[in-house]
Amino acid sequence: xxxxxxxxxxxxxxxxxxxxxxxxxxxxxxxxxxxxxxxxxxxxxxxxxxxxxxxxxxxxxxxxxxxxxxxxxxxxxxxxxxxxxxxxxxxxxxxxxxxxxxxxxxxxxxxxxxxxxxxxxxxxxxxxxxxxxxxxxxxxxxxxxxxxxxxxxxxxxxxxxxxxxxxxxxxxxxxxxxxxxxxxxxxxxxxxxxxxxxxxxxxxxxxxxxxxxxxxxxxxxxxxxxxxxxxxxxxxxxxxxxxxxxxxxxxxxxxxxxxxxxxxxxxxxxxxxxxxxxxxxxxxxxxxxxxxxxxxxxxx
Amino acid sequence: xxxxxxxxxxxxxxxxxxxxxxxxxxxxxxxxxxxxxxxxxxxxxxxxxxxxxxxxxxxxxxxxxxxxxxxxxxxxxxxxxxxxxxxxxxxxxxxxxxxxxxxxxxxxxxxxxxxxxxxxxxxxxxxxxxxxxxxxxxxxxxxxxxxxxxxxxxxxxxxxxxxxxxxxxxxxxxxxxxxxxxxxxxxxxxxxxxxxxxxxxxxxxxxxxxxxxxxxxxxxxxxxxxxxxxxxxxxxxxxxxxxxxxxxxxxxxxxxxxxxxxxxxxxxxxxxxxxxxxxxxxxxxxxxxxxxxxxxxxxxxxxxxxxxxxxxxxxxxxxxxxxxxxxxxxxxxxxxxxxxxxxxxxxxxxxxxxxxxxxxxxxxxxxxx
Numbered sequence: 224x225x226x227x228x229x230x231x232x233x234x235x236x237x238x239x240x241x242x243x244x245x246x247x248x249x250x251x252x253x254x255x256x257x258x259x260x261x262x263x264x265x266x267x268x269x270x271x272x273x274x275x276x277x278x279x280x281x282x283x284x285x286x287x288x289x290x291x292x293x294x295x296x297x298x299x300x301x302x303x304x305x306x307x308x309x310x311x312x313x314x315x316x317x318x319x320x321x322x323x324x325x326x327x328x329x330x331x332x333x334x335x336x337x338x339x340x341x342x343x344x345x346x347x348x349x350x351x352x353x354x355x356x357x358x359x360x361x362x363x364x365x366x367x368x369x370x371x372x373x374x375x376x377x378x379x380x381x382x383x384x385x386x387x388x389x390x391x392x393x394x395x396x397x398x399x400x401x402x403x404x405x406x407x408x409x410x411x412x413x414x415x416x417x418x419x420x421x422x423x424x425x426x427x428x429x430x431x432x433x434x435x436x437x438x439x440x441x442x443x444x445x446x447x448x449x450x451x452x453x454x455x456x457x458x459x460x461x462x463x464x465x466x467x468x469x470x471x472x473x474x475x476x477x478x479x480x481x482x483x484x485x486x487x488x489x490x491x492x493x494x495x496x497x498x499x500x501x502x503x504x505x506x507x508x509x510x511x512x513x514x515x516x517x518x519x520x521x522x523x
Numbered sequence: 524x525x526x527x528x529x530x531x532x533x534x535x536x537x538x539x540x541x542x543x544x545x546x547x548x549x550x551x552x553x554x555x556x557x558x559x560x561x562x563x564x565x566x567x568x569x570x571x572x573x574x575x576x577x578x579x580x581x582x583x584x585x586x587x588x589x590x591x592x593x594x595x596x597x598x599x600x601x602x603x604x605x606x607x608x609x610x611x612x613x614x615x616x617x618x619x620x621x622x623x624x625x626x627x628x629x630x631x632x633x634x635x636x637x638x639x640x641x642x643x644x645x646x647x648x649x650x651x652x653x654x655x656x657x658x659x660x661x662x663x664x665x666x667x668x669x670x671x672x673x674x675x676x677x678x679x680x681x682x683x684x685x686x687x688x689x690x691x692x693x694x695x696x697x698x699x700x701x702x703x704x705x706x707x708x709x710x711x712x713x714x715x716x717x718x719x720x721x722x723x724x725x726x727x728x729x730x731x732x733x734x735x736x737x738x739x740x741x742x743x744x745x746x747x748x749x750x751x752x753x754x755x756x757x758x759x760x761x762x763x764x765x766x767x768x769x770x771x772x773x774x775x776x777x778x779x780x781x782x783x784x785x786x787x788x789x790x791x792x793x794x795x796x797x798x799x800x801x802x803x804x805x806x807x808x809x810x811x812x813x814x815x816x817x818x819x820x821x822x823x824x825x826x827x828x829x830x831x832x833x834x835x836x837x838x839x840x841x842x843x844x845x846x847x848x849x850x851x852x853x854x855x856x857x858x859x860x861x862x863x864x865x866x867x868x869x870x871x872x873x874x875x876x877x878x879x880x881x882x883x884x885x886x887x888x889x890x891x892x
Contacts, residue, residue, distance in 0.1 A: 424577055425610035427597040429624040429675060439623075443614040 248503065255496035263490030273497035282481075289477040292392065292467075293460035296399040300407045300456045301449060303400070308411035308448075309441075313420070321412070324405050332402070336469050339398045343388035343470070350385040357381040390472035398470050399460055406459070407452035414448025450513055458506050478502060526554040526711030527588035527601075527678040529574060534583035536569060543569050545735045547583070551679075551713060556705050558714045558722040561732035562758065570732075571681050571715045575604045587679065602679040603672035607687060609664045611656040617643070617667050618652045624675040642670040645704070662693050669704065679711040686721060698725055719759045723747065731755050753889050756804040763810075763854055765803040765886065769795050776823070776883050779803060783850045787825050788883035795888060802890040807855035809885035812843060812877045814869045826880045829854060831873055843871070845879060854879070 258270040276282055311320040327335060342348045357378050364374035388394060418441065426436035442449075464479030471477070478498055485495035529551040536544040543566045551557045559567040572578045574585055576597035584593045592600050611620050618639055619626075625635045643649045646666035656664055665685060672680055682701070686694045702725045705712050716722050722729050723743040730740045731754075739751040750756035753764060767781030777791050779801060789803050811817070820826055829845035832853065838860075845854040856879055871877055 419608070419610070421606055421608060421610045422612060424575075424597070425604070425606060425612070426623070427577075428575055428602075428604045429671065430598045430627045431623075432596075432598055435627065440612055444612075446614075 251496045251499050252503070253496075255493055255500045257493050259491050259493045263492060265492050270493070273491075273493035276494055277497070277501070285476055285478055285481050288392075288475060289461060289463075289479075292395055292399070292463075292475065292477060293457050295396055296403065296460045297453055297457040299396070300400050300403050301411075301452055304404060304407035304411050304452055305442075305445075305449070307404075308408050308415050311408070311412055312415040312418075317416075321409075324408055327405065333465060333469075336398055336402070336466055339394075339401070339470055340389060343394055343397070345385040345387070345389070347388070349388060353381050353386065354383075357383065389470055390475075392471070392475040394470040394472075395463075395467050395475045395477075398466050399463060402466060403456040403459060406455040410451040410455060411445065411448045414445045414451075418444055447517065450516065454509060454513055458509065461505065462502055525678065526709055528553040528586075529679055529711065529713065530584075530586040531570070531574075532584045532586070534570065534573065534580045534585065536566075536573070536578070536581050543735050544573075544580070547735075547737055549730060549737060549740055551711060552727075553588075554709050554711055556702070556712045556714065556725055556727045558716060558726040558729045559732060560716055560719060560722040560729050560759075563717055565732040566735040567715045567717075567732050568683060571604075571683055571713065574679070574713065575602060575681050576600050601675075601677050602681055603675050603677040604681040604683060605665075605668045605672050605685045607684045609656075609668045609688075611664055611667055611671075613656055616653050616655055617648060617659070620656065620667055621671045621674055623671065638674060639670075642674045645673075645707070646670045646700075661689050662697060665689065665697060666700075669701075673704075673708060673710070677710060679713060682712060682714045684716055685714075686716075687718070694721070701725065723759070731758065733758070749887075750804065750889065753802060753804065756889055761807050761855055761857075763805045763807060764889075765805065766800065766892070767803075768800050769797055772797055777888075783847055783852050784827055787886060788823065789886045789888060790884045791888065793888055795891070800892045801888050802892060803886045804889040805881065805886040807842070808840075808857040808859070810856040810879050810881045812845075812856045812858060812871065812879050814871055814875060814877055816878050817880050820880065821882075823883045824880055825883060825886065826878055829877055829879055831871060831875045831877055834871070834873060843877075845877065 254265055255273050256269055256271070257265040258268040258272065260266050277286075311317050311324075314320055340347070344350070360374040360378040360381075364371045364378060422440050422444065423436045426440045427433065431439060462479050463477050464483060467475050467477045467480055468483075471480075478501075482495045482498050485491045485498070531547055531549055531551075534544055534547040535542070547566075547570060559570060561567045569578060573580055576592070576595060576599075580593060584591050586592065587601060592602075612623065615623065621639045621642055622635050625638060630638075640649060640652075643652060646669055648663060648666050648670065651659060651663060656667065659667065668685070685701075686697055689697060698721060701712075701714075705725075714722070714726065723746075726743055728740060728742055729746050731738045731746060733754050739746060739755050741749075746755065746759055750759060750762075753762075756762040756764075765779065765781050765784050765787055767779040767784070767787065769777055770780045770786070771778040772791070772795060775791065776788050777795050779787050779789060781787060787803065795801060817824075817826065827847065829847050831843055832846045833844040835842040835844075840857050840859050843856045843858065845856060846852070847854065
């Protein structure tokens with residue numbers, strides 16, 4: 224009886240997800256096993272052609288790009304998010320700080336990425352700043368005083384030309400970290416908030432230095448939060464499209480860009496579907512592994 | 524293991540402008556079971572956390588043996604704490620929890636195993652070695668915390684209300700166990716509690732604190748039988764207070780005239796002067812109550828007439844709340860049930876008129892007002 228009621232209550236969302244999520248996903252998977260149409264689309268013949276392209280050096284390079292960028296982004300994001308979340312969770316102004324984390328979401332994602340072009344571009348804020356430091360140091364060095372060698376040294380560290388910050392892997396990594404940081408901070412915050420800081424005291428009492436106490440007691444106990452934050456960063460990073468498209472270069476294309484190219488330019492729909500299916504596969508495996516860990520964790 | 528003495532010298536602490544510790548001075552002897560007793564908010568836990576090193580004092584020093592430890596971080600102090608909530612590491616097994624301090628010291632695997640097993644044996648938890656803390660009962664968690672705190676061989680063990688999370692029966696049991704462990708290891712125990720029963724039953728000495736001050740330090744017997752002021756008398760056990768003017772002073776007793784109680788004889792171990800207003804204290808269990816006027820009243824006994832307002836039966840004793848005619852002052856008298864039917868006494872009921880009798884030695888001067 225109870226089961227029936229809960230089924231009835233959940234029917235709207237079940238219908239919504241089935242029509243807009245499950246069925247489209249199944250269509251994508253289905254298309255990946257079909258022959259491509261001459262001018263895009265598909266023809267209804269079974270074929271594994273789409274998957275054969277997975278062995279091409281180009282595809283392997285893109286796959287490597289995607290996975291390596293995602294891993295680097297996830298790692299740096301989590302390492303940055305843990306101290307931030309710890310600071311927020313132990314601060315007296317946590318509500319204000321959480322609010323600050325959420326504010327960027329008020330601006331459109333694409334606009335926020337574009338604004339990074341304004342920062343990292345050749346004529347951007349960062350390059351202008353570095354150039355002005357160089358010019359300033361040079362000016363001081365020409366005054367011939369005791370500190371001249373120092374200013375000369377500083378000026379020589381900087382080149383008299385804008386740095387190429389944009390349109391490479393570094394730009395993709397920096398902007399991705401920026402984009403996914405809030406998704407990592409929030410789950411970490413909620414785990415850390417529940418952490419009993421008396422345990423740190425207990426560790427200190429038993430002979431651990433502050434650093435040891437955080438490494439041996441704090442980190443293991445916020446593991447669920449770290450894993451959630453990792454998934455929340457790694458999965459969207461894996462499927463990145465807009466960030467590499469806007470701030471990346473030819474060396475930093477990711478699977479998302481290839482899917483878009485295959486779909487709109489080369490018009491090889493089965494191939495786009497096959498790559499999507501592969502991404503769905505990787506993501507599903509990660510989630511299964513995580514939920515297994517989570518179950519074990521809760522059982523204890 | 525040998526305990527060391529702890530000397531607390533002029534400790535003061537303010538939190539947000541509120542003085543929580545006011546010039547605390549006392550010494551805990553080596554190997555002693557020392558309790559710090561007081562109501563919540565009296566500063567006892569702050570003092571304990573200061574000895575542990577979690578809070579720094581504004582003024583004053585703490586010595587462990589000969590060494591001033593006031594400025595050392597917690598991990599450099601040879602003291603260990605048992606926390607109120609046990610603070611066991613939830614991600615580590617019982618074994619690894621107890622092994623934690625030894626792992627930090629990078630002891631050899633064999634030595635760790637040997638030591639951990641020894642201490643788990645002491646607290647009778649060897650069979651639960653591989654369980655995680657949340658698979659244990661409250662009492663078992665407590666014992667893991669004890670083993671973990673003692674394996675470091677501290678010279679002082681600090682116990683921060685360690686029994687407050689346990690139920691009454693288990694608390695009694697753990698208290699006896701703590702006492703046994705104290706006898707076995709010989710470490711100085713500093714036991715913080717708000718429960719006077721706990722403090723009275725196991726301590727060698729007790730410091731009673733209130734509002735950031737130490738009011739009295741003494742053996743349980745001294746604290747109970749000779750409280751130094753009315754707060755201690757009221758906080759430890761239960762007390763009746765009698766106020767009045769001294770109207771007569773004899774060699775070993777004096778007489779106070781109280782508006783409500785009439786003339787009361789009391790013991791004088793302090794100097795009292797004729798005409799001063801004083802406060803006397805009287806333990807309820809020292810009072811004998813009877814329906815008929817007691818026949819064998821000596822010259823040193825006090826007798827007053829009162830009415831029973833309320834009776835609270837609590838198994839081993841009954842508490843009688845008496846009220847004296849013409850006043851609204853309540854007066855407590857406890858009757859042990861061992862002698863409930865002695866002397867063919869009539870049972871006392873609610874609203875009965877009774878006689879309350881006690882020896883003058885049991886009412887003694889506590890404060891000169």
